[in-house]
Structures are given as structure tokens and as C-alpha cells.
Amino acid sequence: MMVRAERSRWQAFGQGFVAHGFTMYPVLLLLVIVGAVVAPRFLSTINLINILEQVSVLGLTTIGLSFVVLIGRLDLSLEGIVGFAPMLAAVLMASASAGGYGVELPGWAGLLVALGSAGLIGFFNGFMVVRVGLNPFISTLGLLVLLRGSILIISNGRSIYSPGAALTYLGSAKIAGLPVSVLVFLAVAVLVGCIFQYHRYGRALYAIGRNEEAARAAGIDVDRVIWSAFVFAGLLAGLAGVLMTGRLDSAVTTQGEGIIFSAFAAAVIGGVSLGGGKGNIIGVVSGVLLIGVINNLLTLAQVPSFYVQASTGAVIIVAAVLTTLASRRSSGVKTRT
Amino acid sequence: MMVRAERSRWQAFGQGFVAHGFTMYPVLLLLVIVGAVVAPRFLSTINLINILEQVSVLGLTTIGLSFVVLIGRLDLSLEGIVGFAPMLAAVLMASASAGGYGVELPGWAGLLVALGSAGLIGFFNGFMVVRVGLNPFISTLGLLVLLRGSILIISNGRSIYSPGAALTYLGSAKIAGLPVSVLVFLAVAVLVGCIFQYHRYGRALYAIGRNEEAARAAGIDVDRVIWSAFVFAGLLAGLAGVLMTGRLDSAVTTQGEGIIFSAFAAAVIGGVSLGGGKGNIIGVVSGVLLIGVINNLLTLAQVPSFYVQASTGAVIIVAAVLTTLASRRSSGVKTRT
């Protein structure tokens, strides 16, 4: 029999560290230290809460995205859902004078409409991918453009201000000084994190992403899992949209524009592989936090306007280099998306 | 070598059709018929040339992108190159009063700067992926943001108008009624198409995209091919940027924004697999044309502004469904990105 030498403790630690999604945390720590030095107010409680509040929408979207990315698919339409779902609710809730249709749905019904439409859109995506066999890139891109267009059509191009307390509560209220949106984000992160690691459903996601045929052979109902992953992704994007509408106290026509790019960035920075089967919520959260901290820091550090974008890009590259070198050292393995 | 019985002719034709990238052409034909019916001028020579001219920038970018996608990587920074390379040339060419640096490079030197910087950026991407081992999504995303920011920095946020004939020639001149940009696009498409299909470099790209380890074991210098693919992609994006600057007679600060999305869409619609190793230039061109025809048609058909986006999305979805159903019928195989 083959006897393998025990891995060295340090190497094992390094691999576990990388495998469990902690790779990015040292970089985050570094940024926090830089932040504390260059901007005295960076470490104030209020600023830290601000950061969490600012990333909660992106965070929920990225968690949603990670469902489909884990199974080796993708869903660009999430960006459209973040804008469309709350807009649909808002036009049905707002009075005609405020740009609504005069249906004036009560708030709880509006919330249901937002989440329900988000789930339905996810269901449609799942249908297209599983049943019709469409390439998810094309079908969800088409849907993204369609949803963006639909936002214009249903809203007549006008944002709807203050659509109603029930719809905006989650994104604007505070409990004991903590924004509800932060609590929602953290709760979802913990719940989904546990499902990914410890629930049968999560294990099925990983298995499908890693080897779909083998997963099928192992008796997993692959089609159903894929389909449901799109629904969960849609629902979470809908929830993210509701939070954003709360945060802006309006359903804005451009709401969510560009968020899918940030979500992909956060996911990949957090160690999620676009090829599927790799990554976890601890990593996703680190990616989301990194993006939030960079944005916050660049404002607080008074980087001149023209240099903000370039600095963001540079920080992303440096962070990627640092983590890659660190994880190569510990695991000796080169990664590929 | 024992050769078994002939495949049925019809099935072989269907499979060849799909494998050779013709899948999207029937849909294109359908759109053209629709176009001819709803807009009388759609089929006029000048309009068809317009379409080709309008897609040539996207076409070159997509061909560049397909180099890296074929080997299972991606390059988001191409979008940044489309804007950055000609802007760098323009600020070095324009007089100080026109927003330049007063270096007033001659036009041919400007062209060299544009293509040279594009190639160098591609080289940097290759270095990051091959030598440092970065995930190409993160590193090229970081670079994209960095380049976008750098455009603002070098141009002071202001577009440069009429930067000079040598830089704008390719994108604005005509030869015998045909725009030079169209000729450039077609020439590049034919050349790259031949390289992909008949050159050993192309064979190496496909092999790496499908099974990198096997390509290595077969003796292919995988690292060099990957690295060079990034350089070619960068060069083509630079060329695309030069054409765009010619077309707009200005180096615009927003130049190229969003083009990477369209390029991915065109590539995937054209049958290129994001997983690598699948797709060809005939397909890529069909994807690019589809996007161009949709845009053109929506203008000519005078679709009301609010409905333009939604219609685009709907057409993409319908086109995807049609081709998927057709190719499933002929090959019996479900595809996955």
C-alpha cells in the first residue's frame, strides 16, 4: 500500500486557509490598517457600519450569484432583477400622481410582488437553461436587456420616490443602531453559508459544479438543483433590489446598473471559480467587503476625483497578486478560473 | 485503421453546420427578411454597408476576445484598451489648446503608440496570468478599471476632437465606396479565421482550451501560446479603438464603454464556449452581425425609444431559443457553456 507522508502542519494550515475562503482576509486587514492610518475616521463605529450598509445590496446579489456560479452557470439577469422587481412593486404601490398606476397596492403586497416577480424571473431562467437547453450566458443576457427595457416601459423613465414604508423598511430602518439591511445581509450570509457547507443541497451544488456527470451518476436530481439555483439567485437579487429601494427611498430607473460586474468581481475575488464547484460564503463575504472597503477608503483618503477609478483598479490588481502569491506558496497549485 | 459505415448524409450535414459556426445564419436570414418587410431601405446596399461599418469595431474586439476565450481564459481589459489606446495617442498628437500635451506627435507615430500600448497591455495581461498565475477575471477586471481611470487622468476627463488624419483614417476613409474599417474587419476576420482553422497556432489554441494537460503532454508550449493570445487580443482591441476614434472623429472619454459585454454576447451567440476550445470565426462574425442587424433594424423600424432595449432583449432570447432548438434537433446534444 502506498504511504503518503503527512503534509507539513504549515502547509495543511495554508491549504485549509485557502480552501475555507480566508485568503482575502489578510488583504482586508492590510487595507483596514492603511485606512486607519490615512483616514482617522475610518475605524469609527459609524464608518464601519456605513461600510456594511453600503455593501449589503451587493452582498445579497453576490450570494445569489454564487448559487448559479457554484453549479458552473451564470446569471446576468440578476442585475435586471435588482432594478425591475422593486420598480414593479413601486408602480403598483404609488398613487397615479406619484408616477404609479393608481392601483395603490398596500406595502406588504408590494413586497410580495417584488419578491414574487424576482422568483418568477429566476424560474424562467431555470426553465430556459434546464428545459430548453439555452446557454445561460445568452439567455440571461437577453433577459437582462429585456428587464432594463421593461423598467423604462413600466416606469415611463421616471424614478418613483418614496414608494411606501413596507417596501422601504428593510433598506432604511435601524434596530438598536444597526441598519436592518446589514442584519438581513448577515443573516442570509450565515444561512446560505451553512446550507452550502452542511446541507445536502449545498453538497449537491458543489458536486454538480465539479462533475455534472458524476453527480448525475451519484443519484442527484441535477436538473432540479440547477433550476432551483436560478430561483434562489433571483429571489436574493429581488431582496437586494428591495434593500436598495429602501436605501434610496425610491425605485430608481437605473437601479442596479453595473452591479452584476461588481458581483462577479466580489465572487471571484472571494475565491469562487467561474468554472463551478469552488468557493464558499466566507470567501464571497470577503470579496464583497473588499470592494466596500476600497470604495470607502478612496473617499475617506481624499483621493482626487480623477484618480479614484484608477486607484480602485490598482488596488484590485495588487490584492489579487498578493493573495495569489500567498496561496501559491502555501499550496503550490496554480489556479485557473 | 478500420473505418465504419458512413453517417447519414443529413445528420452529417446538420452536425457540420453546427460545428462550423453556421448555426446563427438562418436566424440572421430571418431578421433580414423581417427587416426587408418592415423597412423598405433595409436591403439597400448603403444600409448593408452601414451595418458592416457599425459592427467593425465590435467585430475586431470580439475576434480579439475569442483568442483568449478559446483557451478558456477571458480578458475584460479589452474594453479599457478600446478607449485607452487611442486616447493615449490622441493626447500625444493634439496641440495643447486642443487638450493635448503639446507633444504633437505625427499621425503615424500616434497610430504606433495606440497599437503599441495595446500590445503592451496585452503582454502585461499575459504576464499576470502565465507568470504570476493570477485568475484572468480578477486581473483583467482590475486592469479594466485602472485603464478607465487612466483615460480620465491622461485626458483630464475631456474628449479630444479631431485628433488627426492618420489616426482617424482607418475609421473614416472609404475605398471605392467601401469604408476602410469594413475592409479591415473583413481582412482580419479572414486571416484569423484561417489561423484558427488551418494554422498550427490555431490548433494549439483549441487543444489548450479543451485539455490543457494533454496539450502540454503533446509538446505544445502552452505558456507561450496563452501569453501570445493575450497580446493578440490586446492588439485587436487597440485596432478596434483606432477604428472607433476614426468613426467618431474624436477620442472620447467613454469610448468603448460596455463593449466587452457586447463582445461576450456576440462570441457566445456565435457559438464560442466560455469554457474554452469551442467556436470559430464564422460563428463569431454571425454573432457580431446579429447584434448589428438588431440595432439597425430597431432604428429603421422606428421602434419607440422606450421599447428599443426591451425589443433588443426579446430578439436575443428568441434567436437563442431558435438556434438551440435547431441545433439540438440536428445533433441531439445539449450544450453547456
Next chain:
Amino acid sequence: DNSKVAIGFTPKFLKDDFQTLMLQLSLKAFADKGMTVVGSPDPNGDIAAQVDALQNLIANGANVIVFAPLDSAGIVPAVKRANEAGALVFSIDDAPAGGMVTATIRADNLDAGVQGATEMAKRLQGKECWAAKTCTVLELQGALTTPNGLDRSKGFADTMAALAPDVKVIQRPTEWTADMAADAAQNVLTQTPDLAGIFMASELMATAVNAQLKAAGRDAAVGDAASVIRVAIDGTPQGLQLIRDKALDATVSQPLSAYATKTAELIELVSGGGKIELGPRDDGQVIETPVGPQYQLKATLVTADNVDDAGLWANQLAK
């Protein structure tokens, strides 16, 4: 004492001349008055990023915030936060839909569209197609998701319908980009070779549109019987130069430098304990609105006749 003034500023984005100049002129105006700027992050067109940025600026000690809102509804929470924090709030170019501002400083975008349409209609009357009632005009809209894009389009389209009901207006959205404008212009010129006029919601499209006119052989100079009438909005140095070059008929000059200087003056006034008086001024008027006083600046129509007028901000800039 202006040294106690700590300003947080955000433009909409920094990728067109108008916003970029607004940033630069504003920072200069604040500096001239000895005010501190704690930050001027670029939200790059994202309303959520703009709200975040303002929130971060307040957390970082800004006691005055100045912004050009990307969305009048979406910006409200940032305004309310500033209100809670006791910071002064100045909204440029558009007013928020809620909260309280110290002042809004704006030129009416709807009015800019109206002025553009009025000039377009006036110039069309000199064309043959006017009498024959066959004129077609292309309106290159901004982004229909932005209030400015919608207002400029509404002002233009409604006024055209009223003043020139026989003129057919083809509307195309451009998302404020030159390349979408070029594509649209090219397609429409093919479809309507005798196009009589083009209205551009922003001058950023003008050079690209001219390149298309040239390619289509329709680049006759302003004043030529065969020329396509071109009217735009913004009044940047580039726009005025095109007018001088007879490559643009007219533009509506938005009072950009006044945005900057007025804002700085008003900050000085209010932080020094002063009050913004309502009523007419030489450069416009101040009216009361539900969200606070609004300083409405005049937008001037610029043609070859007044293009060298020293009062135009673009000309002041050149000096």
C-alpha cells in the same frame, strides 16, 4: 470665516466635458474662497455610489455637501442624512424630490429643450421642406433613465409638436454616448437621405454626428441651403468652436461657471449666517420650492451672432 467650511462634492461622473468642467470650476471656486474640500469622489454614474459617497463624506467631517444628483428621487436619503447631520446641502443642475436643501442651483433642462426646439423650428422655416410639409428631424436623446435626458427630450418634443406640427421627429436614445449617436445618425441618414435637422441632447455627440454627415455627403456648412440644421445643448468650448466653424447652427449654453461661482457665493453667504433672498436677479431668479429655495439660472441660446459674447462661460474659461 470660510476656513471652517468643509465641503464634500460629487459630480455625476467625469467622462464628459460638462461634468468635468463643473468639477474643476467648482473646486477652483471653493479654493478661491478659502474653503476646504474633504473629498470629491466620482460615483461614475451610479446613484447608489453617489449616495454612499455623500454618506462617507459626511462621516468624514463634511459640513457642506454639494452634488449634481444622478437621480432626483434616489438622492433623497443622502439629503436627509445631511439634514440630520446638520450639514448644508446644495444641489446643482437638478433638485432632489425630498428632504431639504439649502439651495438648488440649476438651469431648467426642460427649458433648454424648449429653446432648442424653438431655434430648430425657426431655422426649418427657411427650408424647402417646410412649405412642402415634408421636413424630418432626428432627435438624439440622452439616456432616458436620467432626468436631464427626459427633460431635454420632453421640452424639445413637446415644443416641436406645438410650433412645427408638420415636422416629423425621429427619436433615438443614445445613453449619452457618441458612438450610439453616430450609429443612429448613420442609420437615419440612410433611411431619410433628405433629413432636415438634427437635435442633440448634448454636444458630446456633435463631432461624431458631423463625421457621419460628412460620410453621407451632407456636411454642407451652416447657412448653405443643403445643410442639415444642427442644434445642441451644453455650450462647451468645443460647441462654440463648432459654431464658429459653421459646423453647428446653435447650442443652448447651460450656465456652467455660474453653477460653480453661485454655489460658492451661496455657501459663503449661508455659512456666514446670511439668508438667501427670493426674487429676480440679473442672471435669473430665486423661487421657493417644497424642498427649499431654488436659484434658477438663465440658459442662453448661442448662435453665430453671439458666439463670441464675453458673457458666455466657455469664453470666460478660455481667458
Next chain:
Amino acid sequence: MVVEPKAPIVEMRQITKTFGSTRALRGVDFTVLPGEIHALLGRNGAGKSTLVSCLSGIVAADSGRVRIGQADIIANGESYAAALRDEIAHVQQTPRLFDLLTVAENLFLENPAVRRRGWVSHRQMIARAAQVLETWGIEISPTALAGQLGAGTRQLLEIIKALNRGVPVMILDEPTAALSNAEKRVLFDHVRALKAQGVSFVYISHHLDEVFEIADTVTILRDGQTVTERAAVSSLDVETIADLMMGQKTQRSVREDFTDASAPPLLEARGLRLGKGTVDFQVRKGEIVALAGPVGSGKEDLAMILAGHKAPLGGRVFSPSGKLPVIGLVPTDRHASGYVGLLGVRENVTLGGLDLLSGGLGFIDRGREAAHVGDLARRTNVIAASLEQPVGQLSGGNQQKVVFARALCRDPQVIVALSPTRGVDVGAKEQLYGLLRDLAAKGMGVVVVSDEEDEISQLANRVVIVFEEEIVGELVGDYSMKDLILRMEGVA
């Protein structure tokens, strides 16, 4: 026919299966009795893997009837795998492990024993996995990633996973191809123990000696049809089986020596450090050298370093004549690095010699390519529907032959071949051996890494024994089979 007292547990009647134009099965009957080990034999591409896939439902038969225990299916091309899930387990020729999941997860994925209400207990999973690994004497951590394991261990995991399911019928498709002798013995012990409990096995192998070691009954397929059904092993011998499989007489060839001792070595290694010790090695024109030694001895590393596909820890590989020779490589794991499944036979073979087959500008000369690849495919005996058929669709043995052809594509002066005939049938093996001898006669140097005594003694003029990353001995020229076995066992 022997009288069969027990009712069969597996019955397949008139099974047909067509892939495109390939008629893989043309009306095959197949039965298995409870507690029987039934060897299914046939040359490469005969339809063995397809038949057992139809049995387990991985591939749906086009027509015919499949019965296992209580499940009875009339096949019509629709999938019936679900109906057989609790009746049969199938270890496929191509590994189906999750490389990025741990050993424990691979073993217990979807196993209800380790979860409650959907929540999976990792602790329990790991404990159970440790227990199972222990009974198999496999000393790896249950939390190691499957992708990091060697081919043998992976194959064992695959088998354990299947055996664990407690089903009455098991299919083992070439289970020993990647196993060392020691691993093979452990496997056979477990198979015999399960057989004693009444479990039936369908056993596919190209090692005919194993058939005599473990099987009770033999069925032989040729071209998708049965040529021998349910023959008792005791009534057959190796030669008869080989002839029945191939449909013609196969002669076992013997080694020949073409070593050109006068010329300088083609390739030389000096002071190579693989691990602890250092290695000096050379291969001459016309020489066929075998590297032998136990798993983990470093023989594969040595071969990969010689081929230039791995960097040594120290030392160098060079050619005394200056320029390094052109080297062709047959890698050890054909699924991972041997072939590109989606590409056709032609393109796969050409990959090995892109520069040779392209003109001055680098464009491939299609005419020369077709001729050269056609020739290589014929000489390596590749059986495919056409040269354009994706290699992923070929039978296991034919995939291996494509890998072999690829290694020869660039007209190498040296070929380094690791387990070159893994999964190849007895007839094709002889043909490949003949090919290697021809090439050696023309001056090529051959380095073969193999675990099979037969293969080594039929080919190698010189055997180098590697142990613990050092060369510990050498057999040259006229060594006997007995010497060889002694030396190989000696270090095992």
C-alpha cells in the same frame, strides 16, 4: 451447456445499441448467476463497456430486455438508470470522481447514512470514511482531495464507493488497469469476500491471467456480438481465449535487441535528483529500456524528467551529441493528459507534431496531415468510425492507441512511454510491441515504464530497477522471466 441450478440474477436479451453509424451491440444475450464472477472479454471496441453500460443504465439500450433481480425493462432508447439504481453498481473505465471534493465526500456523497433532515454531518462522514479506508488498508486521510491522489488510489476509491452501496450486482470495467500488484491483491480479497456473501460481479479485463485467478465464467464479444457465451473458465486456456477474442491466431512475440552500442547515447541524465538519491541514466540508439519498480519509487518521475515534462530537483538531462533529440511521450493517465476528448483522432494525433506537419508560414499541410495521421492510425491499429470521430467517443483501448500515435507523430528519436498498453487488448498489444521494435531497429531509443512483467520481458533489452528514488539494479540482455520477477518482487 452446464446445468444451471440457480435462477440468473442478470438477464439481458437481444440488446442492441447504435451510436450514430457505429453498431456497438448487435443483439447480445448475457446472463449472470448470483454469487458468480463473470468475465466479459473481447478486443478493443468489441462493445464490452457499452454492454455493461446498458446493463447499469448509464447508456440506454436501443432495444432488447434488461432484467436485474426484480427490475425488468424493455429497452427503447429512453433512460432507465433510475429503475436500476438499487440493483447494480458500476465502476466505469473512465474515472468519475470529484477531484475537488475530499475522499470522505466522494465516498459518502448522497449517502443517507451521514445526514439527518438534509443536514450532512461532516464528522460522521469523516469517521466512516476513515473506517472504510482502514479495512482496505489505504493509508490516506479522509479529508485529502481526491484530485491529489494517484491513479491507483483513485481507482480503488471508485471501487470502494461502488462496493459500499450494498447492491447485489457489481460491474468492474478494467478495474486493475491502474492498480499495482499489491493493490490488485487487496481488491481481489474484497471481491472474493463479497462473492461469498452472494454478490455477483461482471468483470472486464485485458489481463487474461486475472480471469483465471478470479473468474468463474467467461463470455466473449466480438464486433458487438457474442462469440462465446457462459463458458466455464476451467474449460479454457489463455491462448484459446485470445484467439476467440481476436478471431484469429495471436502469437506472443519475443524481445529483440537492436542496441547500437557504438554510437553515443541519444539521451543521458547525470546526477539527477528525484528525491533522496541521485540517478545516472542513458538510452542508446535502438535500445529498449524498461524502468521497473514499486508505486512511488520514482520511476514515473524519472521518465517525465527524461521526457522534459518535469523539472528535476538537481542534475541535468542532455545529449552527448549536443542538441536534445525529439522526444515523444505517452503519459501515464490518458484521461487527464493523454487525449483531448472533444477533438477528433486526426487533430489529436497531429498535436504531437504540429511543427512537422506545417509549412513555412505555420499553416498545416492538410494533405500531408491526412496521409501521416492515417498511416500512424493504421500502424497503431486505431479503430474508429472515421479520423474525425472525437476521441472521447472511442473505446478505452482505442483512446490509448491514439495517445500512442500522437507520441509518434513528430518522428521522435526517443519515445518515453508510461504504461503504454494500459487497456489495450492482447492482439493490439502485440502490434504495438512490433511497432516499437521496428522503430528501435531504425535507431529510435525507447524508454518504457511498466508494472507488467510480461510486457517488460517481451520488450526490454535492459531493465532498470528503481527504488526509493534511486537506481538499485539492472538486468541486461539475456535475463530470464524468473530473474525479472525476483528483482521486481525483491524491492516491492
